Amino acid sequence: MAKGATPQPDAPRPGPAPSGPSEAEKSVAATTTRNGWLLSLPALVLLFVAASGPLLIVAAYSFMSPGKYGGIAPGFSLDGWVGILFTRDIFDDTLKLADAHLTIFWRSVWLSLLTTAITFAVGFPTAWFIATRPPKSRGLWLFLITIPFWTNLLIRTFAINEVIRNEGLLNTVLMKIGLISAPIPIIYTDTAVLIGMAYVYLPLMVLPLFAAIDRFDMRLLEAGYDLYASRWAVLRRVILPIVKPGIVAGSILVFVPSLGAYVTPRVLGGGKNMMIGNFIELQFGQGRNWPLGAALSMTLLVIVMVALLVYVRASNRGTPHG
Secondary structure, three states: OOOOOOOOOOOOOOOOOOOOOHHHHHHHHHHHHHHHHHHHHHHHHHHHHHHHHHHHHHHHOOOEOOOOEEEOOOOOHHHHHHHHHHHOOOOOOOOEOOHHHHHHHHHHHHHHHHHHHHHHHHHHHHHHHOOOOOHHHHHHHHHEEEEEEEEHHHHHHHHHHHOOOOOOOHHHHHHHOOOOOOOOOOOOOOOHHHHHHHHHHHHHHHHHHHHHHHHHOOHHHHHHHHHHHHHHHHHHHHHHHHHHHHHHHHHHHHHHHHHHHOOOHHHHHOOOOOOHHHHHHHHOOOOOHHHHHHHHHHHHHHHHHHHHHHHHHHHOOOOOOO
């Protein structure tokens, strides 16, 4: 700067460009969102009418009284909900604990848990075997797993019936080779129902487990062995935590339909080893107690919702949040 010259102020620097969408962009986004909701409105209405409508009817039936010849009688009543745990004496109209109802609930939950455990014990090695095959043969093994879905559930249940009945394949083979002298009475027992449900729902456990194991980085196994971990420690500390989402998803996919199973307990249980699904059908059919059947249906729905909430919490527990 020359001597005596007046210093000039610095030129103002341009400020930062305004951030965020403009008013025009916000208007376009709002219009797009509104048009999307309008386009999906028919599907939403159909979904509400077809799915929520019958559910609301069943919920309303659970707060009514049974009709004299079946159906329902208009008027508010809690008899259906009380009938889940209690039954009225036909002479003095007193309430007592419904032991038969509690037995059916316990059998349903217990068999569903056992079915989930058995399918996991069989499905985990199967899924691991498929996931570790060469890519060319992996598709063939998955194809074999999905073959049971090609047939109806009733047909698959009758197939198991032909295997475990007194004159079935299992007892015939065991008697031919001399291991038993008389048929093993499996059919029409809880064991028969358990075997049938494990067979029917096994693919629902294998497929989620395969999807989780297929993404597993096998280099982690080598790292575990390099750190002198035993096979059990690697399984417990490395494999199971990583494939946990597949385990939880498969368990839910097996437990939920097992809890509400109807065909398999009906065919293999012979009608005397009922589960919740059979008990609900009995109330709407021969029992002619629609409010109790509706209350049982809503109770089953609540149990399923609790199981799904447990699934969501178990899935999110090990998920890192950024």
